Amino acid sequence: MTTNGGADTNGALIELRALVKTYHSAAGAFPALRGVDLDFGAGEFVSVVGRSGSGKSTLLNMLTGIDRPTSGTVRIAGTDIHHLREGEMARWRGRNMGIVFQFYQLLPTLSLVENVMLPMDLCDTYPREEREERALGLLDMVGLRAYAHKMPGAVSGGQQQSAALARALAIQPSQTSVNTRKARRTQV
Numbered sequence: 001m002t003t004n005g006g007a008d009t010n011g012a013l014i015e016l017r018a019l020v021k022t023y024h025s026a027a028g029a030f031p032a033l034r035g036v037d038l039d040f041g042a043g044e045f046v047s048v049v050g051r052s053g054s055g056k057s058t059l060l061n062m063l064t065g066i067d068r069p070t071s072g073t074v075r076i077a078g079t080d081i082h083h084l085r086e087g088e089m090a091r092w093r094g095r096n097m098g099i100v101f102q103f104y105q106l107l108p109t110l111s112l113v114e115n116v117m118l119p120m121d122l123c124d125t126y127p128r129e130e131r132e133e134r135a136l137g138l139l140d141m142v143g144l145r146a147y148a149h150k151m152p153g154a155v156s157g158g159q160q161q162s163a164a165l166a167r168a169l170a171i172q173p174s175q176t177s178v179n180t181r182k183a184r185r186t187q188v
Contacts, residue, residue: 011039011041012039012040012041013040013041013042013044013076013077014038014039014040014063014074014075014076014077015038015039015073015074015075015076016036016037016038016039016062016063016072016073016074017037017072017073017075018035018036018037018071018072018073019033019035019036019037019059019062019069019071019072019073019074020033020034020035020036020069020070020071020072021033021055021058021062021067021069021070022070032055032058033055033058033059033062033069035072036059036072048060062074062082063076064093064097064099065081065082065084065089065092065093068082069082076096077096079092091123094119094122094123094171095123095125095171096171097171098119098167098168098169098170098171099168100161100164100165100168101164104152104160104161104163104164105164106152106160106163106164106167107152108151108152108153109151110151110152111148111149111150111151112139112144112147112148112149112150112151112152112155112163112166113132113135113136113139113148113149114135115152115163115164115167116135116138116139116163116166116167116170117131117132117134117135117170118167118170119167119170119171120134120135120170120171123171125170125171125172134170135148135166135170136148138166138167138169138170139163139166141166141169142162142163142165142166143162144159144162144163144166147159147163
């Protein structure tokens with residue numbers, strides 16, 4: 001995940017405070033996250049590791065605003081993202097985050113170049129006449145320019161993953177987030 005924007009006053013680009021997420025089902029309550037406190041700095045590369053069911057995906061869903069915490073806060077570049085309404089969250093995410101999902105989430109009825117152009121179209125981040133060339137440049141960067149007009153189902157899984165990476169970069173996340181200097185591993 002990469003983000004646009006600057007660090008907060010304490011130097012952290014991303015801050016999680018007392019983050020709790022509890023899922024409820026017929027079987028009862030399941031606490032996926034219990035009081036997580038973390039800071040991530042700009043340019044820091046962090047891997048989240050843990051066994052199946054330990055809360056890794058839940059944590060990422062909190063960081064991206066895809067899901068909301070039961071309690072606690074997630075601040076990214078000074079914005080408490082979970083206080084945003086759904087429409088505001090969608091616009092904020094579209095303008096500030098590049099996300100590569102585990103299962104790519106490429107739209108099967110759009111070509112690879114159209115999939116990469118989609119965030120630019122939805123967020124109106126580049127002039128319309130520049131979007132296709134930008135998308136082709138990003139596909140070239142990940143070695144897929146020759147496949148730009150193919151549908152996702154016509155390329156390999158690895159090529160779909162690369163196209164998803166190009167799409168995540170389409171809104172031009174901050175260079176400091178892409179060029180990492182520090183690495184850290186967080187156990188969940």
